[in-house]
Amino acid sequence: MRKRRVYFRKVAIMTVGSIIGIIIFVFILFPLVWLFVTSLKDISEVYSVPPRWIPENPTLELYKTVFSSHAGRQSSWPVYYLNSVLVAGVATAITVVLASLAAYGFARLRLRLAAPLLVVLLVTQMFPGPSLLIPIFFTIKSMGLFNTLYGLILLHTAFALPFTTWMGTNMFRSIPPEIEEAAIVDGCSRFRVFLRITLPLSKMGLVTTGMFAFLLSWSEFPFALILLQKEKMFTVPVGLSRYLTAHDIAWNEIATATVFMAIPLLVAFLILQRSFVRGMIAGYGKG
Amino acid sequence: MVRMNIWSMNRYAYVLPALILVCIFVVYPIIYNTVLSLQDKDLLKPESGRYVGLETFRELFKDKITWVALRQTALWIVGASSMGLLLALGIGIFLSLDFPVNKVLRGVIVLPWILPPLIVATGWRWMLQPEMGIINDFLRRLHLVTGYPAWLSTKERALATLMFVMAWRLCPFLSLMIMATLRGVPTQLYESASIDGAGGFQQFRFISLPFLRFPLIVGALLTAIWTINEGFTIIYITTRGGPGESTEIMSTVLYKLNFLYFKTSKAAAMSLLNLLILFGLSISYLVFFRKYWLRGVEG
Numbered sequence: 300m301r302k303r304r305v306y307f308r309k310v311a312i313m314t315v316g317s318i319i320g321i322i323i324f325v326f327i328l329f330p331l332v333w334l335f336v337t338s339l340k341d342i343s344e345v346y347s348v349p350p351r352w353i354p355e356n357p358t359l360e361l362y363k364t365v366f367s368s369h370a371g372r373q374s375s376w377p378v379y380y381l382n383s384v385l386v387a388g389v390a391t392a393i394t395v396v397l398a399s400l401a402a403y404g405f406a407r408l409r410l411r412l413a414a415p416l417l418v419v420l421l422v423t424q425m426f427p428g429p430s431l432l433i434p435i436f437f438t439i440k441s442m443g444l445f446n447t448l449y450g451l452i453l454l455h456t457a458f459a460l461p462f463t464t465w466m467g468t469n470m471f472r473s474i475p476p477e478i479e480e481a482a483i484v485d486g487c488s489r490f491r492v493f494l495r496i497t498l499p500l501s502k503m504g505l506v507t508t509g510m511f512a513f514l515l516s517w518s519e520f521p522f523a524l525i526l527l528q529k530e531k532m533f534t535v536p537v538g539l540s541r542y543l544t545a546h547d548i549a550w551n552e553i554a555t556a557t558v559f560m561a562i563p564l565l566v567a568f569l570i571l572q573r574s575f576v577r578g579m580i581a582g583y584g585k586g
Numbered sequence: 587m588v589r590m591n592i593w594s595m596n597r598y599a600y601v602l603p604a605l606i607l608v609c610i611f612v613v614y615p616i617i618y619n620t621v622l623s624l625q626d627k628d629l630l631k632p633e634s635g636r637y638v639g640l641e642t643f644r645e646l647f648k649d650k651i652t653w654v655a656l657r658q659t660a661l662w663i664v665g666a667s668s669m670g671l672l673l674a675l676g677i678g679i680f681l682s683l684d685f686p687v688n689k690v691l692r693g694v695i696v697l698p699w700i701l702p703p704l705i706v707a708t709g710w711r712w713m714l715q716p717e718m719g720i721i722n723d724f725l726r727r728l729h730l731v732t733g734y735p736a737w738l739s740t741k742e743r744a745l746a747t748l749m750f751v752m753a754w755r756l757c758p759f760l761s762l763m764i765m766a767t768l769r770g771v772p773t774q775l776y777e778s779a780s781i782d783g784a785g786g787f788q789q790f791r792f793i794s795l796p797f798l799r800f801p802l803i804v805g806a807l808l809t810a811i812w813t814i815n816e817g818f819t820i821i822y823i824t825t826r827g828g829p830g831e832s833t834e835i836m837s838t839v840l841y842k843l844n845f846l847y848f849k850t851s852k853a854a855a856m857s858l859l860n861l862l863i864l865f866g867l868s869i870s871y872l873v874f875f876r877k878y879w880l881r882g883v884e885g
Contacts, residue, residue: 313685320687323677327697327758330709333720337712348717349726397604404600414883416605418872421879423612425868428815429837430860433844433853434615434622457611460604469882518702520819525845536704543708543823550712557705568700 331561337554338362345551361555376556378531379538383560386448386523386534387516390455394463394512395505397456402467403493407476417468424461429521436525446529454526455516463508470504471497510567517563535560616861622854629848642851651831651839652856658745659835659863662817665749667809670756671802677757678764679794692765699758703816707823710751714738738825741832748833752813752820760805767801768794800874807871814864836860 337345339357364374405413435454444450478500479492487495498505520536527537535556542553623642628634646652681688681695698706713721716734725731737747771794779789818837821827827834827842836856844853872879 316680316683316685317687319680320685320691323680324687324691324694326754327691327695330706330713330754331697331701333713334705334709346718349723350718350720352720397607401601401604404597408597408600410597410601416601417883418879419613420608421872422868423608425811425864425871426612426616426861428864429818429841430814430857430864431612431615431619432837432841433850433857434619435611436844437622437850438610438615438618453607454611457607460608461612464604465882514700518704520702520704521822521841524822525841536702539704539708540823543711550718553708554712557708561701561705564700564702568696 331558334554334561335558337551338558340551342549342551345549361552362559364552365555365559375530375533375538376535376559379533379535380559382448382532383517383534383536386451386455387513390452390459390516391509391512393452393456394459395509398460398463398467398508398512399498399501399505400493401460401464402471403497405464405468406471407479407497408489417465420461420464424465427458432521432525435522439526444526446527446532448527448532450526451519451523451534452516454522455512455519458519459512459515463511466508466511467501467504470501470508474500507571510571513567514564517560619854619857619861622851623858625851627850627854629850634851638851642855646852646855651834654831655834655836655839655856656859658833659814659817659860661745662749662752662835663810663813663863665746666752666756666813666817667806669749669753670760670809671806673753673757674760674764674805678761679768679790681761681765682768692762695761696758698755701755703755703819704823706751706755707820710754711738711824714747739829741829744825744829744833748820748824751824752817755816755820756809756812760809763801763805764798767797771797804871804875807867807874811864811867811871814860814867 336352336354338361339359340351340354341356341358341360344351344354344356365376365380367374367377404410405417410416439445439450439454442450444453474497479496482492482496483489518536520540523534523537524540527533533541539553539556539560542548542556624637624639626634626636626638626642677695681692701709713719714737716722716736716739721737722731722734735743738744775793776789779793784792814837817835818841821833821835821838822841825833827838837860840853840856840860843849843856
């Protein structure tokens with residue numbers, strides 16, 4: 300009798316737990332799922348009241364507009380995506396190079412100013428955001444980089460550097476210095492040691508660093524908005540924001556663009572899930 | 587012969603390129619912004635741009651919108667952060683338990699956090715449409731609302747709705763922090779407490795909560811910083827500060843001041859206020875968190 304009661308209690312707890320779990324699951328995933336569902340609808344279905352939960356004639360037609368400028372009608376999405384890929388790609392590459400160099404310097408070269416500089420980097424990590432819109436707008440303008448992708452690339456790199464340098468510094472410190480010292484005794488130069496030994500040992504960390512930089516650049520909106528005002532230069536976020544100010548918003552087209560914009564993030568995230576989350580939390584947390 | 591190259595000549599060569607970029611695009615703009623805020627630069631007046639001391643601030647504080655923005659920024663930070671913390675507390679505690687669903691859930695929970703704020707704002711704006719939106723449809727089916735409440739275009743509701751959207755985005759990070767903390771609490775503590783006759787709630791109150799104090803404070807400070815930095819995108823995409831001025835915060839106002847009304851110095855003054863808040867929060871974060879990052883600094 301008693302055993303049975305315990306058993307029922309267990310089942311009840313499991314059921315309640317699973318229900319709560321499913322509610323959280325839906326709460327977290329639904330917005331992206333709904334954007335995807337919307338992207339499969341045609342325009343008449345988008346405007347139906349009440350909304351249809353499952354599209355009647357689902358179609359991937361709209362995803363073509365992302366790739367080709369003549370799919371059905373004039374589409375600017377390919378240009379926006381190309382710009383975004385360029386900006387995020389180049390910014391990521393520069394960030395990984397500069398951040399790992401700086402991190403190596405901080406981790407290994409016993410710089411006297413290492414401690415204060417690292418604190419400065421830690422503080423500067425908090426500021427890139429709309430409170431710098433005004434001065435950066437004029438700085439970029441006076442450098443002649445207004446309405447160019449170069450300006451945005453440099454900016455995104457600078458924004459990603461403080462955090463990635465910190466991440467890299469911790470990463471290099473976790474490598475036992477004995478390996479490098481052995482190479483130096485053998486007559487290897489510092490820089491060669493860095494290139495040939497330290498970097499290959501931190502491949503995963505470098506990928507995580509790169510992913511952080513890519514995520515930051517690919518998602519960045521406010522600065523792209525003020526620095527790119529020619530349509531040819533728009534990145535996806537700016538293009539999206541222009542579409543969203545239109546009078547009749549074609550929500551299925553918007554949804555398609557957002558889902559497509561989310562894809563690289565989701566793929567990268569699926570591949571790197573564990574190390575990425577650990578890296579992010581460690582970066583903000585354990586230091 | 588000693589091989590000379592720039593890498594061995596100067597060890598600072600490794601760190602300089604990164605530092606220079608950060609100086610040009612983060613440190614210098616903060617200084618330049620301060621300079622601008624002490625001038626009377628107005629892009630429509632060619633002879634403007636002289637040093638006027640605190641005159642611009644005096645004028646800024648004469649505007650009604652400034653006070654509205656200050657009040658709403660405070661509401662925004664406190665409201666969105668505490669909503670995020672509450673959501674995260676619930677989700678984090680649940681995730682720390684051993685339900686089979688949690689294996690999947692711990693993986694997908696980060697989604698709102700890796701999605702760009704722009705997509706978050708776009709998605710919720712679409713879902714919150716009064717008639718075509720899925721949220722109202724869902725709530726109507728459950729008989730929780732009648733009619734079609736306009737979540738984003740009613741003055742009384744818009745800011746609170748956006749706080750919820752922001753909280754949705756923030757809760758994954760906080761949940762994971764809370765989960766990690768709770769799973770780190772030694773189980774013996776709970777065992778001995780239950781031998782002493784402490785119930786579930788008491789165990790939570792006297793064992794878990796003290797452990798959570800630190801991550802909650804740090805989480806609150808970090809979220810506050812993020813609500814300031816990401817608030818602009820969320821609001822710009824959804825309501826642009828409207829209806830009326832009901833969702834204006836400092837960052838949306840400073841954007842309009844410069845890019846719509848061309849009052850550069852006024853915008854810079856507003857930016858400086860925003861920067862001061864960020865600075866205060868960052869310093870508190872660093873002070874609270876010192877034992878962690880100090881280890882990183884000292885190596």
